[in-house]
Amino acid sequence: MRDDRLVTIQAGFPVGGRSPAFQEDPLFGYVVRRLMSSVLVILLASFAVFAIFYLGPSSPAQPVCEGSGRACTPERLANIEKSMGLDKPVLEAYGTYMKGVAVGREVVIGAAEYDCGAPCFGISYGTRGEVTDELKERIVPTILIAVGGSLVFLTVGVGIGIAAAARRGTIGDRALVSGSLLVSSVPYYLLCLLAWLYLTLKTDIFPTTGYFPLSDGDPFKTFTGLLLPCLVLGVASSPVYARYSRGQMVDTLGDDFIRTAKAKGLAGRTVLLKHGLRAAIVPIVTIFGLDFGTLLAGTIFTEKIFDVDGIGVWGLDAISPPQDLPVLTVTVLIGAVFIVVSNLIVDLVYGVLDPRVRLG
Amino acid sequence: MSSGLSVDAVDGPGGEEKPPEDPEAPQQLAGRSPTRIALGRLARDKVAVVGTVVLLILVVLAIMAPLICDWWNIYPDQKDPNAPTPSQMLDGNQLPSFGPPQYPFTWDHPLGIEPQSGRDNLALLLYGLRTSLTVALLATVFSTVVGVTLGLLAGYAKGAVDAVLSFVIDFFLSFPFILGALALAPIITSRFGGDQDTLRRAELLSLVGILVLFGWMGLARLIRGQVLSLREREFVQAAQVIGVPTWQILFKELLPNLVAPIVVAISLSIPAYVAAEAGLSFLGIGLTESPSLGKTVNSAVNYFERYPLYLWTPVVTIMIMVIALNLVGDSIRDAFDPKTRR
Secondary structure, three states, rough: HHHHHHHHHHOOOOOOOOOOOOOOOOHHHHHHHHHHHHHHHHHHHHHHHHHHHHOOOOOHHHHHHHHOOOOOOHHHHHHEEEEOOOOOOOOHHHHHHHHHHHHHHHHEOOEEEEOOOOOOOOOOOOOOOEEHHHHHHHHHHHHHHHHHHHHHHHHOOOOOHHHHHOOOOOHHHHHHHHHHHHHHHHHHHHHHHHHHHHHHHHHOOOOOOOOOOHOOOHHHHHHHHHHHHHHHHHHHHHHHHEEEEEEHHHHHHHHHHHHHHHHHHHHHHHHHHHHHHHHHHHHHHHHHHHHHHHHHHHOHHHHHHOOOHHHHHHHHHHOOOOOHHHHHHHHHHHHHHHHHHHHHHHHHHHHHOOOOOOOO | OOOOHHHHHHHOOOOOOOOOOOOOOOOOOOOOOOHHHHHHHHOOOOOHHHHHHHHHHHHHHHOOOHHHHHHHHOOOOOOOOOOOHHHHHHOOOOOOOOOOOOOOOOOOOOOOOOOOOOOOHHHHHHHHHHHHHHHHHHHHHHHHHHHHHHHHHHHHHHHHHHHHHHHHHHHHHOOOOHHHHHHHHHHHHHHHHOHHHHHHHHHHHHHHHHHHOOOHHHHHHHHHHHHHHHHHOOOHHHHOOOOOHHHHHHHHHHHHHHHHHHHHHHHHHHHHHHHHHHHHHHOOOOOOOOOOOOHHHHHHHHHOOOOOHHHHHHHHHHHHHHHHHHHHHHHHHHHHEEEEOO
């Protein structure tokens, strides 16, 4: 899947193909259009999850009804649905939900009433706490893992890629290319699982893994706890970046300006990093930006295996009965926001990084 | 990938056009189709050949699973009246009474017995392979059909249709796949609730449905891009001028020119689907009724110290299968397009 995207992206981004003439208001119009379609995507994604549950066979109120301790008769279920506003058409209920996100609202679950301030993503059926509060807590480890993992694979992966491109054709280069293919073929969750079983449980190489909030006042423990998850994520993603940045570097190093730089007597390192990498970095950043959202939305395996209470595990827990609709909606919503926003940033940053590209 | 092609031909995406390094090409003046040339390259690629042999063995094992189990007298579940009951196979601690981990190896159950359920691990493995390959193949077929059709339409139809389809593609690309699968899986499955057999089939189909729903966009975008440029070529314009119906232009004129990207996309999506099936089942949102390698991995985690064989057989099988599929897929991509190397 990932490879498909790489190919698509390469084909889809015109580099320097546009006319250099400046148009009337290229950037503003472009930004507005991109923003609008981004918002539309996010709204549609959250509506989709909402609608799925409405059209699903069992009512979203079922867990509330069953969880209240008394027998769940059809009449009681209907009453609870009515109190929660679930008897209304799906569009109206979604409208109420979105209004809550904007300005806050009163949430009624069965007999209980909750005052849910903006941004209100509802009240969890399970914990009866505000979803927004828990979201704020759970988003931290997810972001930490994704950022930590990215740091690892950006330094290791891109570093290896550059080194291989500079030694192109040697045995080391060949070994790297085939080795990276092998490593990237192993499904990520297996790597993650084996690392946890054998590095944390069986041996004491990484004795404590998991998430210990910064608010516990022990930043070192937070760091060591997330070190292995970040390393595994980084190592698993490195080969893709190594191969990709190697390809880009090889391409760039064949350009005339590199020959000029060498000819005028610049040091090899300067040519490689200041001239070569500067030109090759643009597509690498693009891929990273497009991947980062997916990475954030997809740390679910890392979280489950290393027992980290992040967004992914939250969603996973919300799906096993009793199902927790507000939680599930917010996880999908946040996942879509991550992906859309990072794609948007890539598109906007692209013009800054590569002055040849004109947006619009 | 280290063999077959020289490193020079391997490097540089979109570099200068090199003539295909084909030693037989100069002597043979008779035309060969691009597919023939690609197949020739593939046959000389040692990695591809080894990978294909491994895959063939796995596929044969999967197809023959019922026969092998019959012959070996092992059962993947307790439905068969001849199958031993859990109490016959397990001791008081729910650990197997024969074979590893507590007793020496026995040929009756070469890969041991599953704790808790008392099922045979070899039978579970063979049927898991079967499930895995079935899901991956079905998902690949359907997502290819959907992706190619929508990609052709989006690329060929200008204006509103293209805009809408492009938005739909972007929308699905922005949808967090695993979370989406989380939301969808139980709903589709519970629609078909009923006896175990219907549930098993419903689960399988809903998993395929989810994989297709989130798996068609890459190919659709690729095809759309290709069609955008092909559309302006003379042969398409000629067909338009002489009044060839649109569907015929799409499927008879354009489609044959898209064989290479489609084959490449298929060969790379099969391993992705195999991995996804096992991954979702590992999370507990894929298959619960059918034997699945990912499910076995999940339940074996608790036994990893006492009974490593139980964990490692499905893990190694998934790895071998996915690595072999990926290596073959990569070789196929090289064979069809030696220029695009990263």
